[in-house]
Amino acid sequence: MKNSSSIQALFGAHLKKLRLQSGLSQEAFADKCGLDRTYVSGIERGVRNPTLEVISVLAAGLEIEISKLFEFS
Template structure:
């Protein structure tokens, strides 16, 4: 899988999980202390988040970090 493709799939999965939990980007940003702008960039596949950021997102969404990489929606 190419890097850009991975980032797009990861972003789509994070957006899916966020919406599934009824969170806005603003709410996820609040829970993770990551800027709302950066959350949007991650979800669009425009950012390459660090493992630390992905851990924060997974914790806020109450999932294991591995779930972020399970691209079967």
């Protein structure tokens, strides 16, 4: 598994924070998105490089705009 890059780590940490704020477990969130839980786990840990399509699915699963997934400092 490749090392996490800066953007992957930032994105993953922010995604996890938003998911926890929404009250969803990783499994419930993955199910809602139609993604595998291990894949969502990898994104949150910053070791996966999700595509635009997947990023769109993640935002829909959290019922937020995609831009909100990138509002980290």
